Amino acid sequence: MAFNLTPGLRRRPDRPAAAPYGPPAPPSSAPGDSERVGTAPNGEPLYAAQWYEEPRAEMLRSYLSTARGPGWGLIACRTAPDFRVEDCVPLDEYPQGSQINRSVLAAAWEFRVRPPRRGGESLVGAWVRIRIDYDLRRQP
Template sequence: MPEKRNNPVTFDVTGQEKDKGEKAKDKPKAEEKKEKKKKVEPVQKEEVKKPPVITPPVETPVVKKPAFTFLKLSHEDFASADIGQMKAPAPAVSSESGSGSGSAYGPGEGPGGAILYRAQWYREPSGAELGGYIPANAPRTGWGEIACQTIENYKVENCQILGESPRGSGYGRAVQSAAWQFQVVPPRINGKPQLGTWVRIRIDYGSKMAG
């Protein structure tokens, strides 16, 4: 009888194992990729918000009204109100005798356009009454002239300086300061004394003082 040979049967499983090994190796790689995909998330850029531009309000300038209004005068009004521009009389005032009416210098020569009369003394002022108001540095000679309104008892008030010589001597102020002592006869119209009328008074200073 022939002898039975036990021939071993072999199977090549290397390919299967290799495939299984590769598949096994591929699995972790796929899982790693999935994990990476999960881990790596797109970073969203935060939008930088710009602060709003604030435009300051435009202030409208407020025009302030003047606290008071000025009185507008014409050139003629200024000229009539400037008593310093009045015409100076040629003669000085004296206690001459007459009817007592006084000599008028014409309309418009007094303050505010009033008629200005030449004063007639009721009593002439003395040197002592005048000397107390002469400035210490005044020149030896000169004159001062004022315009005053007549009131009762031959007195005058509201005296204003018309002029002086030499200019800046202070004689005009001296006459004005002494005027409270003056006594003049008010001008008369139809024999009636006109109180409140304007008269011109001039005082000459020097060796001989005359009203």
């Protein structure tokens, strides 16, 4: 069982194209700023997540054991002190009804994500988008 930990969107499995969540993001305003990828569920900016510490495959496996993969889950979370996340909500999953997002939301309390940066400042409390890819292939 393999996991691809992709904080931002990179490639979707073949399926009809869906509009991204929220309006188009404006370009970053300064070098080192986090990439804005849309709008959070509450209307605030949504940034691409960057891992502080990637979740271990063993940890994810325990949560994803009831999901039907392969596929991916995409969630939005508010960053919290100590590189934690809170208030996570589902954005999308593939395939629909696979329960991958349910599993990713259950695991989110263990995620360690860097808060976004804007103008050299760390934005603890800002929203980030996290994608977890779930692949059923066994790793050697």
